[in-house]
Amino acid sequence: MGERCCAAVLRVLVLQAAWALSGGQVRYSVPEEAKAGTVVGRLAQDLGLEAGEAEARRLRLVAPGRRASVEVSGASGALLVSSRLDREELCGKSAPCALRLEVLLERPLRVFHVQLEVTDINDNAPVFPAARKNLSIAESSLLGSHFPLEGASDADIGVNAQLTYTLSPSEHFIIEEENSNSRSKSLFLVLTKSLDRETIPVHRVVLTATDGGRPSLTGTMELVVFVLDANDNAPQFNQSVYNVHLSEDSIQGTLVVQMNATDVDEGSNKDVNYEIDTIVPPSGSDLFSIDTNTGEIRLTGALDFEGVNLYALNIRATDKGTPPLSGHCKVVLEVLDVNDNAPEVWVTSLSVPVPEDASLGTVVALLSVSDRDSGENGRVRCWVWPASPFGLEATFAGSYSLVLREALDRERVSEYEVEVRAEDGGAPALRASRGLRVPVSDVNDNAPSFAQAVYTVLARENNAAGAELARLWARDPDEAANGRVSYSVWDGGLGLGGGAGSSSGGSVWRPASSYVSVDAESGRLWALQPLDYEELQVLQFEVRAVDAGEPPLSGNATVQLFVLDENDNAPALLPPAGSAAEAGGVAAAEAALALAGAGSESGTLWAWAAWGAPAGQVVAKIRAVDADSGYNAWLRYELWEPRGKGPFRVGLYSGEVSTARALDEADGPRQRLLIVVRDHGEPARSATATLSVSLLEAAEAALAAGSSSSLAAVSRSAAGVELGAGAASAATNVWLVVAICAVSSLFLLAVVLYGASRWAPRAAVLSAPGPTTLVCASEVGSWSYSQRHSRSLCVADGAAKSDLMVFSPNFPPPPPAPAAKDTQPEPSALLDTVSATAFIPFSDPFYPP
Numbered sequence: 001m002g003e004r005c006c007a008a009v010l011r012v013l014v015l016q017a018a019w020a021l022s023g024g025q026v027r028y029s030v031p032e033e034a035k036a037g038t039v040v041g042r043l044a045q046d047l048g049l050e051a052g053e054a055e056a057r058r059l060r061l062v063a064p065g066r067r068a069s070v071e072v073s074g075a076s077g078a079l080l081v082s083s084r085l086d087r088e089e090l091c092g093k094s095a096p097c098a099l100r101l102e103v104l105l106e107r108p109l110r111v112f113h114v115q116l117e118v119t120d121i122n123d124n125a126p127v128f129p130a131a132r133k134n135l136s137i138a139e140s141s142l143l144g145s146h147f148p149l150e151g152a153s154d155a156d157i158g159v160n161a162q163l164t165y166t167l168s169p170s171e172h173f174i175i176e177e178e179n180s181n182s183r184s185k186s187l188f189l190v191l192t193k194s195l196d197r198e199t200i201p202v203h204r205v206v207l208t209a210t211d212g213g214r215p216s217l218t219g220t221m222e223l224v225v226f227v228l229d230a231n232d233n234a235p236q237f238n239q240s241v242y243n244v245h246l247s248e249d250s251i252q253g254t255l256v257v258q259m260n261a262t263d264v265d266e267g268s269n270k271d272v273n274y275e276i277d278t279i280v281p282p283s284g285s286d287l288f289s290i291d292t293n294t295g296e297i298r299l300t301g302a303l304d305f306e307g308v309n310l311y312a313l314n315i316r317a318t319d320k321g322t323p324p325l326s327g328h329c330k331v332v333l334e335v336l337d338v339n340d341n342a343p344e345v346w347v348t349s350l351s352v353p354v355p356e357d358a359s360l361g362t363v364v365a366l367l368s369v370s371d372r373d374s375g376e377n378g379r380v381r382c383w384v385w386p387a388s389p390f391g392l393e394a395t396f397a398g399s400y401s402l403v404l405r406e407a408l409d410r411e412r413v414s415e416y417e418v419e420v421r422a423e424d425g426g427a428p429a430l431r432a433s434r435g436l437r438v439p440v441s442d443v444n445d446n447a448p449s450f451a452q453a454v455y456t457v458l459a460r461e462n463n464a465a466g467a468e469l470a471r472l473w474a475r476d477p478d479e480a481a482n483g484r485v486s487y488s489v490w491d492g493g494l495g496l497g498g499g500a501g502s503s504s505g506g507s508v509w510r511p512a513s514s515y516v517s518v519d520a521e522s523g524r525l526w527a528l529q530p531l532d533y534e535e536l537q538v539l540q541f542e543v544r545a546v547d548a549g550e551p552p553l554s555g556n557a558t559v560q561l562f563v564l565d566e567n568d569n570a571p572a573l574l575p576p577a578g579s580a581a582e583a584g585g586v587a588a589a590e591a592a593l594a595l596a597g598a599g600s601e602s603g604t605l606w607a608w609a610a611w612g613a614p615a616g617q618v619v620a621k622i623r624a625v626d627a628d629s630g631y632n633a634w635l636r637y638e639l640w641e642p643r644g645k646g647p648f649r650v651g652l653y654s655g656e657v658s659t660a661r662a663l664d665e666a667d668g669p670r671q672r673l674l675i676v677v678r679d680h681g682e683p684a685r686s687a688t689a690t691l692s693v694s695l696l697e698a699a700e701a702a703l704a705a706g707s708s709s710s711l712a713a714v715s716r717s718a719a720g721v722e723l724g725a726g727a728a729s730a731a732t733n734v735w736l737v738v739a740i741c742a743v744s745s746l747f748l749l750a751v752v753l754y755g756a757s758r759w760a761p762r763a764a765v766l767s768a769p770g771p772t773t774l775v776c777a778s779e780v781g782s783w784s785y786s787q788r789h790s791r792s793l794c795v796a797d798g799a800a801k802s803d804l805m806v807f808s809p810n811f812p813p814p815p816p817a818p819a820a821k822d823t824q825p826e827p828s829a830l831l832d833t834v835s836a837t838a839f840i841p842f843s844d845p846f847y848p849p
Helices: 002-012 087-091 282-286 698-706 725-759
Strands: 025-031 039-041 060-062 070-072 079-081 098-105 110-119 132-138 146-149 164-167 173-179 185-191 202-210 218-228 241-247 255-258 272-280 288-290 296-299 310-319 326-336 344-350 363-370 380-385 390-396 399-404 415-424 431-441 454-460 468-471 485-490 516-518 524-527 538-547 554-564 591-595 604-610 618-621 635-641 648-650 656-659 670-679 686-696 773-778 781-786 804-807 838-841
Touching (some): 060 070, 132 146, 146 326, 164 173, 173 202, 255 326, 272 288, 344 431, 363 380, 363 390, 380 390, 390 415, 399 415, 516 538, 604 618, 635 648
Parallel strands (some): 132 218, 454 554, 604 686
Antiparallel strands (some): 039 079, 070 079, 146 185, 202 218, 255 296, 272 310, 310 326, 380 415, 390 399, 468 524, 591 604, 773 781
């Protein structure tokens, strides 16, 4: 028999692999029990691969859920038998026996579906339930009586499982097969000759089952027939075959069928007992029980459609006669499928992490989905949740690819928890799911970004070198090196406010890195040197943030560093102006003033006043300037000595020294005044000025004024020598006209210079004639302002901006014409008594309105 089997294998081994590429499917067939190493098919060649490409691209086999018993040769790409192939073990009675395999090919990833059909060979002989079968037959049995027998079973399929029966030669019995409307054949032992128990009490015959294979295999069972005497009527069922349908979810105790057999005999020969003779398949022997008296068959176990979907029960009804007679029938139970199996989802391949710049359609995973139920209960619908950015594509029956449907952004979602859900078509539907974790790998697609496009930083002057000014931070949502940011100062150019320290008085370009530096890692902005507000008010530069990705990306932010003024400069007294009296000079004829010349006391200011001067007469004006800005440069003047009610007072903000009352001879020939000039800073800084006022007669005052050589360049004051009431009045009018013309001229000059400054390439500082001191008169007094505070801000292109405001002088109204005896000499040119019209470039944010 072994030689015949091998010969059959060799005949089938001529590969009948007819492969059809319909949707990428390859079909092969191989006989079962083929030896290990048997070539099933040239898989690599059938897939169109070149020599050696199968090994280079890692051609391999994936068989989810079961052992495939085949493998792919890495060298040749052939599909080989790797272990024993037993069709009966793999598929049972199912025909055809087709294994669905998946073949993966990398670089690029591709999947092919291979259907391997394992063909049957006649390797299983028919097997009877028992080697010996005892039968009891009454001798009164009629000719042609049928006695059911349990046939043999063959694990093979098709023609190899088609059985024929023969009986050893006997004159009393023959074997007869009967096809009923059920799916199983009935086998009967038929009586052909009347029995005589006294002649032959026991008959022994051999029943042989032969399959249809080549060569055919056989199985035998010995039949021992005992001939019974007396009771000659056996029970009869009302039908020979009972067809029953029962759902697989039926509970234990469910009534399967009610048997009914009758016996026409009387007495004890009429009483019938029921029993289950045989059950096919034998594994169902524990699933059914029968009530011996009533014939009720009930369910004692759980049915499973996926395991066995058809049972055949041979029922015997036996009377109580002597000998007892039996009647037989068959119960064919068909199990109906219910939706009791949820779909199963398997991940056969997973390619993670997925780069965030992966193209649409990229295959992320391969999945296999199956459901053990049948019909609609086994039809599975699959989808992915959430619906984006991944989707499912069906590649073959029960096989899916998880592909990329939308663009990824790791900075928005760095990892996806994807759930593949499956639902069958049953009612109610059953569901299953499989979770996948899909991480997204980073690429450098985000440039560093500052929180603000422009940062405003305030720093006080005189800060220590190395002091931290601010901390800048740029965010890069990328990770690792792609998100590691380094900072640097970009020396694109900046404006430096001009002042007395520059030769041209304009802007001087210096790199920002000479003032500030930024820590490359932390973004800490710190000063390289102390800042000086009088030198620099605004520093504008850019800070660049660059990541470490490939290629590196960068972002910029503009930093505007404003230097805040500190009160680090004390007021400074100004020297006298170049002219003895400005065009808008004091209109008091009684007053004259002069700064002590080379022959006077050092640091003392001199002024003359006539006895009889009325209260409010301006005698002198103290001029001072503070190099600071804002409140730190806002000056106030205080009379320190003499204290109390003296004849003079000082304007709090104007610095004008005027008479507090009319002067008389009791005030003495000379008054010494100590005047303190203070700023409004914290703490306040001050300077002192000593003013010596000589009290003279009107004629003496005129003589002192006439002898002063410093007044030679200035016209006579409106308070000239008294030559008479008419001459004094005419002189006053002349000088008023001169003053008005001078003011108008200066105003026109200011307008012209203002217009020129608006279109000038560099900011210019404008002031009245004389030194760089600017004096602004207001209702609260004079505002002294240094030319150093005229600031211009230049950016990288060098363009300068400067705003100019024009202030009119705040002069007291001209007094009436003095009498001839009140004629005073001209005031000294060494001390200004009146501030001319001042032009102040108004660009300082702290300058008071």
